[in-house]
Amino acid sequence: MKKTALILFALLLLPTQSWAHAWLKLKIATSEYPPFTSSKMEHDGYINHITKEAFLESGVVVEFTSMPWEDALEATQNGEYDAVSYGNFVRAREDEFFHSKPITAExxxxxxxxxxxxxxxxxxxxxxxxxxxxxxxxxxxxxxxxxxxxxxxxxxxxxxxxxxxxxxxxxxxxxxxxxxxxxxxxxxxxxxxxxxxxxxxxxxxxxxTTHLLVPKGSENGKLVLALFNRGIEQLTLDGKMKRFKRLLKEGYYQTPNKPVNYDRR
The missing domain is CATH 3.40.190.10 (Periplasmic binding protein-like II)
Structure with missing residues (x-):
């Protein structure tokens, strides 16, 4: 059994918890697509906040790098990043990327x-x-x-x-x-x-539905996918996904110098 598979198997047996010390750091490519993803927003935007917290459920920390969308896909496929945050579910992309469990529906x-x-x-x-x-x-x-x-x-x-x-x-x-x-x-x-x-x-x-995109050509792709999916499940069970949505509606994820009123009544 490969080392990656052994690590994955061990992780899935562990009780759900947020570890005090990170054992793995992931590099995630992202883009400027506010309010979902943006380097100018709190926690790099709404979806990136969820992504960060989902990985923290297994003691994994992430580092986001913002770039144009096509560059993010290409660089991740080339092994420079562990995943892309984020993409809609489309079958045309399934040859190159795994789609995680849904993050949001829009x-x-x-x-x-x-x-x-x-x-x-x-x-x-x-x-x-x-x-x-x-x-x-x-x-x-x-x-x-x-x-x-x-x-x-x-x-x-x-x-x-x-x-x-x-x-x-x-x-x-x-x-x-x-x-x-x-x-x-x-x-x-x-x-x-x-x-x-x-x-x-x-x-x-x-x-x-929106998803974390994990390259299928990556050696640790299935591990990254499993860690994220597990984290999303736990955030949902803990009610944190509803909290993040509430923060979004309250304007927490904002470009500070250009605030937006989310009340569309």
């Missing part, structure tokens, strides 16, 4: 302009005539990814913020992103007049 939606002729949709084919903005390197859902691949009427930008700017300028007609991060960016980086020009297109695309 609604993926289309944003459009309030003066747009688009008021609803049933099938993605209904939107083929409209110019869609997408963010470089992102995989959204399996269905939406297939649509994007087969549809030439798409425009790629480097960031979600650039896509919102393109939407305001009329360069694109629709833009998919998750509800919370989209709303957060609109509150943080755009003024009230600009926000009034953007609305959500109904219905939402789908609910997506």
């Amino acid at each position: 609604n993926l939606i289309f944003f459009t302009r309030t003066d747009s002729e688009i008021d609803s949709w049933k099938n993605l084919s209904d939107l083929a005539q409209y110019k869609m903005g997408i963010t470089e390197g992102y995989l959204y859902t399996d269905e939406l990814n297939r649509f994007i691949k087969d549809n030439s009427n798409t425009v790629e930008a480097k960031t979600d913020k650039e896509n919102f700017e393109a939407l305001l300028d009329g360069k694109i007609d629709i833009f998919p992103t998750d509800d919370l991060s989209g709303w957060y960016l609109l509150q943080r980086d755009f003024n009230d007049s600009q926000r009034k020009q953007i609305t959500q297109l109904r219905p939402f695309i789908s609910s997506v």
